[in-house]
Every structure is written in structure tokens, then in C-alpha cells.
Amino acid sequence: MSDLESFREEVRDWLEANCPEEMRRPMESEADAVWGGKKGQYSEPQKTWLERMAAKGWTVPEWPTEYGGGGLSKEEAKVLRAEMQRIKARSPLQSFGIWMLGPALLKFGTHEQKLEHLPRIARGEIRWAQGYSEPNAGSDLAALMTRCEDKGDHYLINGQKIWTSYADQADWIFALVRTDFEAKKHEGISFILVDMDQPGVTTKPIKLISGKSPFCETFFDDAKAEKRNVVGELNKGWTVAKYLLTHEREMIGGMGSGAMRPAGDVAVQMLGKDEQGRLADPLLRTDIVRLEIDGLAFMSTMERVLDEAKAGQGTGANSSVLKYYGTELNKRRLELMIDSAGQDGLEWGADDDVAATWLRTKGNSIEGGTSEVQLNIISKRILELPSA
């Protein structure tokens, strides 16, 4: 038996023994997701599953073991994912720390920073928020003005961030701040880690058109940060930010695929079929089949981009294609889902509230770089079209 096959058996046995029954069902609502952190309230099976996976390092299977990871190869991590999928095991931990900060720390952090933060991310102890956008720095992110001053033994931060996801639930925030007001706008920015548990940091949820508040405003009023908490070089934070945005784009783009029920199945359940076995609404059926075909082509592209990256053939700019197409696809999907739900889908505040989800997806092509910004990136970096 090959090493990989014996690893597969080991994983299979371990999952069988350790994944609680309750964690082998698809997530049904936001409450089923475990985000960790000091403020999170979770059920016993959720806590057990997270603790067991974290003890193996399998919340972050490919990170080095010294930083709380599983130290697995890409192939082994693929086996683990496949085996989890086989028994429909939920992901034990959702985390901006894992998806966004972790990769940036692994690439740009010092050994001490990695030792301090990565294991706590892996165990879900600290929930992280992202402090990028500001009221006057959206698509033009590098226009950010949050002030960070060197006070000798610490930094002092003043300013405001906006669209900080779940900041009211978070413990720490990684933020872009201006450390040099004289330099050109991309060259005076630093990437800093700030403990939110201090009087100088306050958050205020923003109510969205969906009626929900997944985002906050975050205010820094004489907030303090330790000097050791700058990631990468001082004033070189834009490099870290760009790297991290690539991960964010792939994450948001990926929401257009994956574990969702195929649109055609949902529509048939809602509207039934005609006597010839076709979805009862013929024009909707046309839109749905085109969506499903585009979805298949999109998922194949996700797979190809990943495999090309592994084979060292990829171009990083393809993350913009995934972000652009994936989010537009997700918006199309929810338009068709609310069409399929008909008048019943217009109910507000129901359990499976398709209206809220429909409204939420409108933000997909805005957050993490708008569709228009992605098209700019594709034009510039891939097609190499000249600037005006």
C-alpha cells in the first residue's frame, strides 16, 4: 500500500472515531458556523469537533506543526478534504485568520509573530477582523488615512475603518494604517495587528438592505499597538495587503460554487414539472440551464487555476477572474432562486429567508474589490493594456 493510501485509512479511521454525529450534516444557517474567538457561543459537539481537529493540526492541515498546523503535504491535505467530504463532515472552523491573515503571516511574518499568532488562529482562540476600507478609501484603497504614529515604545492609532466583517465579534484586527504622510500613497502604508480589547477601539454594526449586520464600522481613538505588531517592513504594508487580497478574492469568488444545491433542483422543488418532465416555467428553465453550465465551467476553472498553481504554471492575476466571475455568477444564481421561489420568496424574516440571501449577494461584486476593479486588474496585469 502506498504511503498516501495508508494515510487515507488512518484519516478515515480517525474521522470515524472523532467526528461527532451532529457535525456530519450540512450547515443550515449562520448559527451552524463556528468562527471561534472569545465571544463565540457554541454547542458541545461544535466545541468537541473543533478541539479534536485543532489537536491534530487539521484546522490548518498544510501549516507547519510548530505553528499549530498539521504539517501535511498538498496531497495529504487533499486526502483529508476528500475523506471529510465523504462523511459530509463540516469544516470545524471558519476564520479570516486561516483564510487571510495566516497566509500573510506565513509569508511576511517573523518567527516570533508566527509563534504568537498562528497557533491561536489554528485553535480558534482568537477571532480576527480585517481593517482595510475606510469611508473615503473603497475601490481606491491606497487612499486610506487612518493615522499610526510612533510613540517610542508603542504606536498610537487614530481613524476609522468601515466594512469590517463581524468586527463586533472579533478579538483582534489586522489593519492597514498610514505611517508616512509624506510618501507617495502606496508607500506610506503599514500592516499592523491590533488587540481590540482596549478602550481606544470601538465597533458599530451597519444594518444592510438584507436586514442583517455582518459588517461594522470600527473606530480607533488613541488605540495602542505594540511595536512588534507590524507585519513586514514599516511602510511596505501595501505588498502584504495585495498578497492578502488575492486570498480574499479567491475566497469570495469561491462562494459562487461548492456545496450549494444545484439551481435546477431547487427550481423543480419550488415550481414542479410540466407533462413532458420539464421545469414548469420554460423561460426560467432556459436561464437556469445556462447558469448551471456556466457554474460547471466556473468550477472547472477554479480547479484548473489551483492545479496550475501547484504545477507552477499559474498567474496570480487569475484570482481576479475567479472573483469577478464567481461573484457575478452568485448574483445571477440568487436572482433565479428568488424567481423560482415566486411570491413565497418575498416573505421577510422567514427561516430560510431567500430574500435576505438574494440581497446579501449584491455585495459580493462590491466587497474585496468591485467587479470593475477586477476588470481593471485583468486589463492591466493579464492583457497588459496601457493606462491612459
Place this chain on the structure above:
Amino acid sequence: MAMVLNEEAGMLKDAARGFLADSAPVAQLRKLRDTESADGFDRKTWAAMAEMGWTSVLVPEDQGGVEMGYVAAGVIAEEMGRTLTASPFLSTAIMGATALSRFGSDGQKAEWLPRIAAGEAITAVAVDEGRKHNPSSVATTAERSGNGFKLSGRKSFVAEGHVADMLIVSARTAGSGSEDEGVSLFLVPMGAAGLTVDRIKTVDSRNFATVTLDGVDVTADAVLGEVDGGLKALEAVLDAGRAGLSAEMSGSAQQCLESTVGYLKERKQFGQIIGTFQALQHRAAHLYSEVELGKSIVLKALQSLDAAPDHAAMMVSAAKAKLGQVAQLAAQEGVQMHGGMGMTDEFDIGFFMKRIRVAEALYGDANYHAEKFARMRQY
């Protein structure tokens, strides 16, 4: 299966691109058109392709082939799409080889496969009878006659029919109308008594044929696969062709995109390179994204054919539907962004628009395959 080309396929791609750029660029198609070539393709180029093993890419080794599989065949088709190379590659090396190697009797294999591999025989599939592709709608009849069958009917839009040495003809041995049961496939050699082939020039400067069968006698040995159960084999042969056409359209779409982006970087108006205009940048970037999705679904379809040809139908229909849409977008955006130059015969972009229109219609257009996909998904 990893969604990347392996080393062998990667080398084939490089070799194909180099050869076609040198020996069969769009200029060759232009010349074939302008000289009113009776064949509609260049026999010397075809012989060189056979020499390189392209005609044997799907022929088993024991029949003189190299049997590299559908991904490799698709790589060649994709590169031909970039240069609009006219050749019987699709009808013969992909569809003919698939038909015989998967469904042929030992005798049929021995008779045809080594000749296909050597580039000595051209085959064509005669399936459609109406305006739109519909393989189960068969009015051509095959009546039992002595030890064999007598074929009568009319087939339209037969790719390479005018140069074929052998036709694969669908005809009804039972049933009627659009029933699945009762369709059979026959190998009909060119020159058979009662067989008439009329060449049709199409908009893309390629050639198709209208084939009339007026009581053509064939022996029982001419049946490919099962009597009355030929539709399944026909669909498999068509799926191979559809995947090949999707790959070709992907290559054409990539070339349209590259030519168009190149033009945007050269052309000046209002004192500026027009590629600096965001209105055009965003159209080009959107097109790039669509072309990338097209490349992915084509590779998926080809890999599905290699892995499990009996279970590839849904992926093949998805690919043909998607590439029909993507390639047409590439051609239309290409002409528009070339401005007036895009309307001239001198520029190549119009050749791409014409070929893509034909490739889109052949063996089922985007609507046909979207409908088929929906039915396979049971809605």
C-alpha cells in the same frame, strides 16, 4: 485528474502550434478559398499531419495508431482553431477513428483503422437530414434486401463528405420519426452505385456535402455496431466530434481575443491608443474571463471522454453549449473592437467569425446542447 496538460500533451501542443503557424496559417485557408480548391484543404499539409501521428491520435496501437486519447486530440483541434486550418482531422481522426475503434467489428477495424492512421483514408459522418441537428430524427431507410440492406434517403451538412473515402450513414431499420430504437449505422464506401455527393461551399470557406442515397446496396458486414441500436454508438461518435469542435472553438476564441487585444494596443484615435479606454478594457477583460472558462470546460470534457466515454455526455454538452456562446462572443467583440477594419476581408478576424458560426451549428448548437443538458439533469 489534475486540470493541467501532462508533459506529453504539452509537447504536442507546442509542436502543433509551431507546425500550423508555419505550414497552415489563416493565409492557407484564404488561398484555398481564392483558388477555389476542389478539395477545400491542402493534401500536402494533411500528409504532413499524418506523418506527425495526428491522424492516428485515437487509433489503437494494434491498428497502427499512437492512441494518445481525447485530451491530445483536443490539443490538436484547439491549435487548428487558432489558425483555422482546413482539414478532415475532425471527421476522420476524431470521429471516424472513434466510430471504428469503439464500435467496429474486427474486419471493419482492420480495413479502415490502419488507413486512417496512415492518413490514407478520409471518413465522414452523414447524420443530419433537416435544418437543425437532430440525430434521432432519421427518415433515411435501410430495408433488408437479400443478405444485406438497401439504403435510401438524403443527408445534409456532411462535413468532408465531398472528399470522403467512406461515409458513416445513419438510417432507419425499424421504427419511425424520432424514435431512439430502430436507427442503425452503415459504412458506405464512396463510389457505391446509387450514391451521389454534391459539394456545398459554406460561409467559412470550408466544404460540406449533400449526400443522396438512391437504393444503395450494402452487405450485412457494413453495419457498424448493432442493428436497430445504432443511436447509442452514433451519440458516442458525435460526442467525440462535439468535444473536438469545442476545443477548436476554444482555440479560435483565444486567437480572436489575442488579435483583438493586439489591435487595441496599436490603434490610435483621439490622439490615444484605444486600449487605454476603459470602455474597451472592460469588454476585453470580460471576454478574457469567458475564454478562460471555455478552456476549463473543454479540458473537463476531453478528460471525461478519456476517463469514462460512456459517462461523458453531460460534460460534452456543457462544453459545446458554453463554447458556442464564448466563441461567438469572441468573434463578435473581435469584429466590433477592430472597428471598420474588422469588416474588411483583408483582416483575419472575419474568417474567425465565419468559422465559429459554422462550428457552433455543427453537431448541435448552444441551444441544442443546453436543452440536452437540462434533460440529462432531469428538468
